[in-house]
Amino acid sequence: MEEYQFSQGKNLRCGYTTGSCATAASKAAAAMLLTGERIDSVRIDTPKGIVLNLEPLEVMLTADFASCAIRKDSGDDPDDTNGVLVYAKVEKTAEPGIMIEGGVGVGRVTKPGLACAVGGPAINPTPRKMITTEVGKVMAESGYTGGLKVTISIPAGVEIAKKTFNPRLGIIGGLSVLGTSGIVEPMSEKALVETMYVEIRAQQAAGNKNLLVFFGNYGEDFTRDEMKLDLEGHVTCSNFVGELLDYAVFCGFETLLLIGHSGKLVKVAQGVMNTHSKYADCRTELFALEAMFHGASVEVGKEIYSCLTTDEVTKILKRENIFEPVIEKVTDKIDFYMQHRVHGKIKTAALMFSNVYGILGKTKYADELVELHKRKGV
Numbered sequence: 001m002e003e004y005q006f007s008q009g010k011n012l013r014c015g016y017t018t019g020s021c022a023t024a025a026s027k028a029a030a031a032m033l034l035t036g037e038r039i040d041s042v043r044i045d046t047p048k049g050i051v052l053n054l055e056p057l058e059v060m061l062t063a064d065f066a067s068c069a070i071r072k073d074s075g076d077d078p079d080d081t082n083g084v085l086v087y088a089k090v091e092k093t094a095e096p097g098i099m100i101e102g103g104v105g106v107g108r109v110t111k112p113g114l115a116c117a118v119g120g121p122a123i124n125p126t127p128r129k130m131i132t133t134e135v136g137k138v139m140a141e142s143g144y145t146g147g148l149k150v151t152i153s154i155p156a157g158v159e160i161a162k163k164t165f166n167p168r169l170g171i172i173g174g175l176s177v178l179g180t181s182g183i184v185e186p187m188s189e190k191a192l193v194e195t196m197y198v199e200i201r202a203q204q205a206a207g208n209k210n211l212l213v214f215f216g217n218y219g220e221d222f223t224r225d226e227m228k229l230d231l232e233g234h235v236t237c238s239n240f241v242g243e244l245l246d247y248a249v250f251c252g253f254e255t256l257l258l259i260g261h262s263g264k265l266v267k268v269a270q271g272v273m274n275t276h277s278k279y280a281d282c283r284t285e286l287f288a289l290e291a292m293f294h295g296a297s298v299e300v301g302k303e304i305y306s307c308l309t310t311d312e313v314t315k316i317l318k319r320e321n322i323f324e325p326v327i328e329k330v331t332d333k334i335d336f337y338m339q340h341r342v343h344g345k346i347k348t349a350a351l352m353f354s355n356v357y358g359i360l361g362k363t364k365y366a367d368e369l370v371e372l373h374k375r376k377g378v
Contacts, residue, residue: 012075013075013076014050014075014184015073015074015075015076015183016054016072016179016182016184017127017182017184018072018086018127018179019127019130019177019179019182020044020127020130020179020182021054021072021086022070022086022088022127022152023044023130023134023182024054024056024070024134025056025070025087026088026135026150027042027044027131027134027137029056029065029067029089029090029150030090030138030148030150031142032059032061033066033092034138034144035142039056040055041053041054041055042056042070044130044134044182046130046181048182048183050182055071056068056070057071065090066090067087067088067090068087069087071083071086072085072086073184075185076186077186079184080160080163081156081157081160084157084160085155085156086152086154086177087103087152087153088151089151090135090148090149091151092149093146093147093149098131098139098148098150099150100123100131100132100150102120102121102123102151102152102153102177103152104153104154104155104158105153105158105161105175106123106152106177107121107157107172107174107175107176108121108122108171108172108173108174109121109170110171112308113307113308113309113311113312114170114308114309116176121177122166122171122174122175122176122177123152123177124176124177124179126179126182127179131150135148152177154177157175158173161173161175169308180217192238193240196238196243196244196247199235200248200251200253203235203253204251204252204253206233208233208253209252209253210233210257211235211248211253211257212229212231212233212235213234213236213244213257213259214236214237214258214259215236215237215239215264215275216236218261218355222261222353226353226358226359227359227370229370229374230374233373239264239274239279240273241258241273241274241275242274244258245273245341245346245348246341246342248346249343254346254347255346255347255348255365255369256342256346256348257348257369257370257373258349258350259350259351259353260351261352261353261355262310262352262353262354262360263310265350265352266286266352267282268334268337269333270282270337271340273337283309283310283313284306284313285305287313287317287330288302288304289301290325290326290329291316291317291320293329294322295322303316304316311355311357314356327352327361328361330352330361331350331352331361334350335348335350338350338363349362349363349369351370
């Protein structure tokens, strides 16, 4: 793939996700099955807006099914899945529609709280949508009105998954088919931090004194679609909250509003300033402790502690009627640690959200800083 990210004089090559591989393999196999002809290249559109033209490998074409593989390319991102083959097998079915299944090396979900149904394959919503869309295009072009069964397999995933968090999350037997944009953007920490610094300096040069910051795509999407804020001057911090706060002070900003998913911000409430899971995966501990401080039983505390996602935690807190006091304590701690990092030299605030429950909590100056970023006319 010849797509690059530029950072501090370096070009870092992007790659494409397992979700894009699964989509391309599915589309290629469907095209070969429905036309009876082998193809040498398959084109897919990614949610990022980048078009991929990929080569189907290990093609098998029979009267009953077609299958092929796409080799994963992670670009300059350090990734255990780089180079693995992602397979798709496509068969005709009597039932109309597109059925997506997981084969060897694709994990099975055994616990609730994830984006995939318990008992089903760990193929996340965006890859599912991509597969359905691209295979649907092939069906329409060929005039086929029956059904297709698509089975995704990653044979190497059986062993690779043992090195990941998947077993701990209740995903057994393989990898998750992932990707929200279809593209793997290089995750060199130095490059990411330097990129963030460039964004901050650009805002400084433009005369902006009030920073609006997100961890990544989820925060941007939620803020734009649900909160109707002006995103023109925003900065992305990835996982680097500490470096963000330090540099904002250094550059002389007056305010900083950080909007993030509860799974990220609850780590800041515990003083964690790099929120990547390889440094800290402490999403439930504080919630469990505060729940018990507010009257929850030890059994409920253990239930919260064992949750896989903060949305599951929120569900329990609401069930126990202690959500409000617990979230107030959590946001108080976020406020404390952000102010501790900046030594009181800049006004900071944070807003915590969930894609399921909406806005969950705010630090004391959040509403004031939100007003600074409202769209004109809203």
